Amino acid sequence: MNADRGELAGTFKERARKALGDAHLRVALDRTTGNARTKRAAAVAAWPDFDRARAAAAAIKDHALQNFPYYLEQFERNALASGARLHWARDAKEACAAVIKICRETRAKTVTRSKSMLGEEIGLPHALAEAGVRRVETDLAEHIIQLAGETPSHIIWPAAHRTREDVSKLFEKHHRDHLLLTEVEAMVDSARRELRDDFFSADVGISGANFLVAETGAICTITNEGNAELTTTPPRVHIVTAGIEKIVATTEHALQLTRVLVRSATGADLTQYTTFHCGPKRAGDLDGPEEFHIVLVDHGRTQMLEDMPEMLRCLRCGACLNHCVVYRKIGGHAYGGAYPGPMGSAITPVFDGLEPSRDLPHACTLNGHCKQVCPVDIPLPTILRDWRAKSYRQGFESRAVRLGLALWAFIASKPALYRAALAVALPLLRRRGKDGWISALPFAPGWTESRDFPAPPEKTFLARIASGEEA
């Protein structure tokens, strides 16, 4: 749906190659993901039982998913009782249509929106533009990329591909006071002034949800800027768009998950604003929306429940992006979908089909860092490997790849032949190595164009085993 956009044009390989040659992008990514990794590490170090908590968090999400219809029905009952109106959508099109219908009925000219990855996933910004509704993104990073005419490149820091120098230039050009600013604080101030009036004049406020709480029918948003409450409280209508997998049993479970989610995302112990929204304005309330709508979206969730249920645990914290060696080199736009990095590579094939997105599961070194930092212990490397196997079985891989794999399988399953092949190949490879690394491989120049290959050690693994050496 975004194929016409500049930063998303071409194939994955073309976009990745372009990103690898972009030194400016590298600076932006290194700054944001580096800060994120440092802060997460400090937060985790202060929680000795963090690993046990990850397992407990995974079990809490699994419990909600094992009783999915029970809890979703309970949520529906309680949300309706709170005065919320519910809209169910099987796919992105139905979800956008539900939002547009509410906007039309409200005769909305302007909507404010606080960051929601589900909104990006279903293409809501595009749908609002087509319907002629003015959309004001209120999250600072979303505001930056709206000014730049781009899509998010990170699920927590949508403007992770932009340096402070870029933001300075964008604000000077687009903000009404056209100031050239050098300090981050001054830029934040400028965005505050620029967006202030829109918060209070918008007809509709749209948010996502981090949790849907079955026992109360409330939805939970966790944010840092305060833009979510300023987006959802003043307008007459608040619309929530949420994937059905956000369901949890209780308020207690939601708050417990927040502990691991926030530490994994920004390294804080808690976001500045953790808010449960339950229904519209009540008798005597001086503020709050008169209408409260919740659009509940499937868009592949029931499919995932069947094929890779662990993926539905995902809290969208972004830790797997910050710790992924591939994401850190190519950034989010190269992935081409709403969700980049390891979690994006795992779920994009569900949305777009495996054939057009099969390069994503291949763009992974399987180093396992994503699983290690995941607050709900999603086996991302296994999921990505399963996609590769599926792509091979379904015949999506090229003839060269299939032949190569067949040749490898033929040799590797015959020990004598395998050892003979190694005896020829290893000395040749060793000779090419310099300080333990090979910078150009024969037959695979593309592979070594942007990375080095480790030179084989003096003794092979098999030889070390045979000599009784400790591993």
Place this chain on the structure above:
Amino acid sequence: MSAHDILFAALRRLCPDEEVPDAIAARAGALARAMQACLPPLEFPDLVENFVARVTAEKVGATVEVLAGWEHLPDAVARYALAQGLEQEVALQPDPRLLALDWGFVRDVPLKSDTMIAVGVARGGIAETGSLLFHSGPDAPTLYGFMPLHHIVALETRTIVARFEDYTAQEQGKPHPRNVNFITGASGTTDIEGVLARGAHGPRRLHILLIG
């Protein structure tokens, strides 16, 4: 069939639901207790001490003043405004405890998009994270915590609990307010290069007046 019915039919097929509601609730309770068994440690055993340490930590960045009683609140607010070089006018959250005080020369003004100071009352505090708790209602509109540049909050120390779990236990069986807000420090953003900057859209400063 409607989208709703199709979705539930698919979910029922994929989750053959054999447990009775009581068993599901018991399991949910056991999972919450399993998480309670591995929580991050509290720095200080005293809840108020821990709360103050958390809110004043660099990560949260609020300021705290301890008052002997509600009657000292107007003076503390006036001193804060003076120290910040601001006018002696504040938007008072319509909480009877605030409205009953003698505000002297501090003027109560309506809450607006450019309000400099709002004064509110938190319903409780969470020692673990240094969070302030608000329930929306006629005497506690949500926007008092989000519109001003400076948010001054009164909090009675006896309402501070250790953990979120203590809060949810207290609320068990009670009606859910329209909004429950946990506020942990002033508004901030790390959206530019992951660097923290304060006062994104909500308050830039959070000042807590602890009433003992």
